[in-house]
Amino acid sequence: MTLKLYAHPFSSYCQKAKTAFYEKGVAFEEVMLDGSEPVASEFAALWPIGRFPVLTDGDRLVFDTSPIIEYLDARYPDKPLIPADRDAAVEVRMWDRFFDNYVSYPQQRIVYGALGREARDDVRWQGALDTAYAILDKHLAGRDWAAGDAFSLADCAAAPALLYADWSHAIPKSFANVWAYRDRLLARPSYARALDEARPYRHYFPLGAPEGRD
Numbered sequence: 001m002t003l004k005l006y007a008h009p010f011s012s013y014c015q016k017a018k019t020a021f022y023e024k025g026v027a028f029e030e031v032m033l034d035g036s037e038p039v040a041s042e043f044a045a046l047w048p049i050g051r052f053p054v055l056t057d058g059d060r061l062v063f064d065t066s067p068i069i070e071y072l073d074a075r076y077p078d079k080p081l082i083p084a085d086r087d088a089a090v091e092v093r094m095w096d097r098f099f100d101n102y103v104s105y106p107q108q109r110i111v112y113g114a115l116g117r118e119a120r121d122d123v124r125w126q127g128a129l130d131t132a133y134a135i136l137d138k139h140l141a142g143r144d145w146a147a148g149d150a151f152s153l154a155d156c157a158a159a160p161a162l163l164y165a166d167w168s169h170a171i172p173k174s175f176a177n178v179w180a181y182r183d184r185l186l187a188r189p190s191y192a193r194a195l196d197e198a199r200p201y202r203h204y205f206p207l208g209a210p211e212g213r214d
């Protein structure tokens, strides 16, 4: 059965999911959500919440990126992105939540504010990102990856989160550990591929995609 990922290449959460597919070498069909029909209506019927990506595997539907990646690991156990050891898995899931809730969430508020989709409150969300950057810089001292020694679900979340967070509210140069980690993530072949597939859409970024920060 073909795995179908309803997605758009420029979406940070879609990049998170695609990084997991590329990391594990699992084939999938990317069903492009660019507003065109008939896919737009098909997706609205499939997942009326409207957030993406969404994965289908035959009749099975999986929404939200962390469960999508959990599903991939369950079905394709090679190159696991969540460790079998439950204690180690807590760390991975915790840092995955950190990137979604405390980096991507405020970053998305800044972008949605700029797009006029939500009330603009940049000072609040920039402050939230500053707090997250400081926590992360301390956490990353002496580490290559966010949790444990191997690239994991948490790093899939981190890569697009830190790409777009920096574009939305620059990561201070003094946070050398965050910068080194962001550079490692952007050089990881799985994420580099997802990022390359997003390049044609950079003009969508409402604050202007900065040169040389990718």
Ligand SMILES: N[C@@H](CCC(=O)N[C@@H](CS)C(=O)NCC(=O)O)C(=O)O
Binding pocket: 011, 012, 013, 014, 050, 051, 052, 053, 063, 064, 065, 066
């Ligand atoms: N918690 C969701 C978040 C997904 C999400 O916010 N996706 C954005 C695209 S990056 C989206 O659907 N935006 C459209 C909307 O908010 O209507 C996940 O992990 O997949």
